[in-house]
Amino acid sequence: MTRRTGSADLPLHGGRVPSWLAERMASLGAIITQAVVHHYGRDEFLQRLSHPFWFQSFGAVMGMDWHSSGITTSVIGALKRGLSPMQAELGIYVCGGRGKHSRRTPDELTAIGERTGFDGRALARASRLVAKVDSAAVQDGFELYLHGFFVTDDGKWTVVQQGMNGEKRQARRYHWHSENLRSFVDEPHSAIDGPAQGEIINLTDHRAESSRSAQLELLSALGAEGITREYAALSGQVATQPELPHLLMPGHHDVRSSDVFTRRLHGTLAAAAERGPLDFPELLLTPGVGARTVQSLAMVAEVVHGAPYRFRDPARFSLAHGGKDRHPYPVPIKVYDETIRVLKSAVQQAKLGRDEEMQALKRLDDQARRLERTATGPSFEAYVAAERSRSTSLGGRSVFGWEIDLPKWNFQKLR
Numbered sequence: 001m002t003r004r005t006g007s008a009d010l011p012l013h014g015g016r017v018p019s020w021l022a023e024r025m026a027s028l029g030a031i032i033t034q035a036v037v038h039h040y041g042r043d044e045f046l047q048r049l050s051h052p053f054w055f056q057s058f059g060a061v062m063g064m065d066w067h068s069s070g071i072t073t074s075v076i077g078a079l080k081r082g083l084s085p086m087q088a089e090l091g092i093y094v095c096g097g098r099g100k101h102s103r104r105t106p107d108e109l110t111a112i113g114e115r116t117g118f119d120g121r122a123l124a125r126a127s128r129l130v131a132k133v134d135s136a137a138v139q140d141g142f143e144l145y146l147h148g149f150f151v152t153d154d155g156k157w158t159v160v161q162q163g164m165n166g167e168k169r170q171a172r173r174y175h176w177h178s179e180n181l182r183s184f185v186d187e188p189h190s191a192i193d194g195p196a197q198g199e200i201i202n203l204t205d206h207r208a209e210s211s212r213s214a215q216l217e218l219l220s221a222l223g224a225e226g227i228t229r230e231y232a233a234l235s236g237q238v239a240t241q242p243e244l245p246h247l248l249m250p251g252h253h254d255v256r257s258s259d260v261f262t263r264r265l266h267g268t269l270a271a272a273a274e275r276g277p278l279d280f281p282e283l284l285l286t287p288g289v290g291a292r293t294v295q296s297l298a299m300v301a302e303v304v305h306g307a308p309y310r311f312r313d314p315a316r317f318s319l320a321h322g323g324k325d326r327h328p329y330p331v332p333i334k335v336y337d338e339t340i341r342v343l344k345s346a347v348q349q350a351k352l353g354r355d356e357e358m359q360a361l362k363r364l365d366d367q368a369r370r371l372e373r374t375a376t377g378p379s380f381e382a383y384v385a386a387e388r389s390r391s392t393s394l395g396g397r398s399v400f401g402w403e404i405d406l407p408k409w410n411f412q413k414l415r
Contacts, residue, residue, distance in 0.1 A: 010171040011251050012164055013068040017077075018399055021324050024336055025062045025074060028300075030082030031343040032058070034090065035304045038350055038358065042092055043179070046158040049150055050177035053311035054303075055160065056249070061303050063331045066318035067249040069171035072162045073098050076148035091153035096127070102147035102161075109149065118155035126178075130159045134174045141165050142172045249314075255328035257380035259315035265380070267372025268298045275367050279360035283342060288393055293338040294364070296320040300339060301365035322387070322396070329387040330396035330403050 017025070036045045048054045059071030062078065080094040087093050093112050096105035106124035113120020127149050135144045142163030151157040159176040250259070276284055276294035284290035299320035302310060311317075315328075321339070322331045346357035378386070396403035 009248050009250075010069040010072075010173060011067060011249065012166070012169045012171045013065060013070050015070070015399075017064070017070070017074050018324065020333075020397065021063055021331060022074070022078065022081075024340065025064065025078035026082035027340050028062050028082075028336075028343070029058075029075065029078040030086065031340065031347055032061075032300065032303060033079065033083060033092070034086075034347045035343065035358065035361075037090060037092070038347065039304065039362070042090070042152045043156060045092065046150060046152065046156055046177065047179070049158045049160060050175045051308055051311075052173065052175055053308065053314060054306075055173075055175070056314040057311040057317045058303055060314050060323075061299055061317040061320045063318075063321040063323060063336065065253075065323055065325055066255060066315050066327070067253075069162065069164070069173075072148075072160065072171070072173050073146055076146070076160060079150075080148075093151050095149040095151065096147045098146045102131075102145070105147055105149050109151065112151070116153055118151070118153065123149075123151060123155065123157065126157070127159070130176055131161065134161060134163065140172065141168075142170075253325060253327050255315050255318055255323075255384070259313060260319070260380055261313045261316060262380050263375075264310075264313070264368075264372050265316060265319065265383070266375040266377035267368045267370075268302070269295060269377050269383075270371040270375035271364055271368035272298045274371070275360075275364050279363060280342070283338070286338070289334050289338055292332070292394065293335050293342065296335050296339045297342060297361060298364045298368055300343065301361045302368065305362055305365045319383070319387075322398075324399050326398045326400065328384050330391050330398040332387075332391065333395035333397050335394055 033045060036048065048058075055075065056066075056071060059075045060066040062075070064071050064074045076094065076097060080097060083090065083092060083094055093108075093116075095108040095112070096102045105127045109123045109127060110120040112118075113123065127147070131144060131147055140163075142165050144161055144163045146162040148160045149157060150159070155178075157176075157178045160173065161176075162171055162173045164171050272291070272294040276291060280290070280294055280297075283293060286293070299317055303317065318328055321336050322329045324331060342357075343361075346361060349356070350358045377383070391403040392405050
């Protein structure tokens with residue numbers, strides 16, 4: 001039976017991802033997907049998508065707002081665009097999206113099923129049921145507006161969908177995974193992410209089985225009007241949910257030291273300094289970019305290879321490529337593009353049977369884990385300050401524009 005793996009509070013943010021970042025997110029998302037599939041297979045990729053902490057870290061490492069609801073929309077959109085040219089090769093298809101795109105999911109699944117051979121109509125029904133369960137069987141105050149359906153050639157799937165509570169300016173993300181799914185109405189979720197709302201109605205809880213049965217019996221015996229008459233005489237309490245790991249995504253936009261496991265950051269920096277000269281000598285010859293790129297590669301490598309417990313602080317992964325809103329610092333375009341180039345080369349070489357570059361990235365991640373127990377480094381605040389100070393030289397960019405060297409008062413006035 002599938003299980004819930006955790007929850008998270010997500011501030012509800014509007015706005016759009018600028019095209020310069022959206023294109024890069026699509027490229028990096030596709031390359032990371034290929035790397036995960038290369039090392040661990042398609043089933044593992046679906047499993048990771050169903051894990052709320054990994055999903056949030058995945059979005060953060062791509063330069064999206066590290067804590068907001070927009071990560072869900074942007075990650076699904078980036079993967080849908082980035083994986084489209086290679087979906088037949090990978091055997092992974094992305095359907096749905098936000099608003100009208102979510103309503104097209106059943107038709108997309110049916111069409112893909114006709115091309116690939118899996119039962120598209122059955123999966124279309126699964127898509128409708130998943131949406132219905134999270135909008136009706138789980139009544140938690142969030143209205144669904146986004147539905148992403150990831151499916152492989154052999155019919156296995158993961159669903160990531162999201163609802164909003166406009167009054168509270170909060171979002172809740174729901175994760176489903178088809179592995180071992182036996183029922184759409186009895187403990188079907190792999191995770192539900194969102195703010196705690198007190199007691200809610202959740203008819204998918206295993207302990208609500210007797211309630212579901214009783215409702216069917218009442219409907220059969222009394223009819224809808226009879227149930228209405230009896231409603232005033234009925235009372236009861238919904239069983240509370242068992243305690244689950246909870247990821248609290250705060251409302252503040254800035255990334256703070258309390259949001260990051262500094263020990264792991266020091267391990268990443270130490271590994272980049274130690275393994276970089278050995279495994280990426282040509283990269284390090286690039287003036288002003290090479291060493292910084294290896295640091296980003298180390299964080300991307302952790303997204304590819306890290307165990308679930310490694311993603312308890314998704315904010316740390318925003319230190320790879322910054323954020324479009326300048327938090328923790330503007331997106332360093334030169335570093336981002338170098339990261340994509342190196343990863344793309346590694347994946348292409350691996351397809352040809354030459355795995356040296358992919359293994360170099362794995363060694364980078366292995367070394368970071370070993371060194372984090374003993375490594376020391378700058379404070380979080382000092383690290384972020386240093387990144388901001390050299391943002392112009394690294395092609396720093398945000399939704400406010402390119403970074404330029406100006407006195408602080410001019411900078412604020414310009415923005």
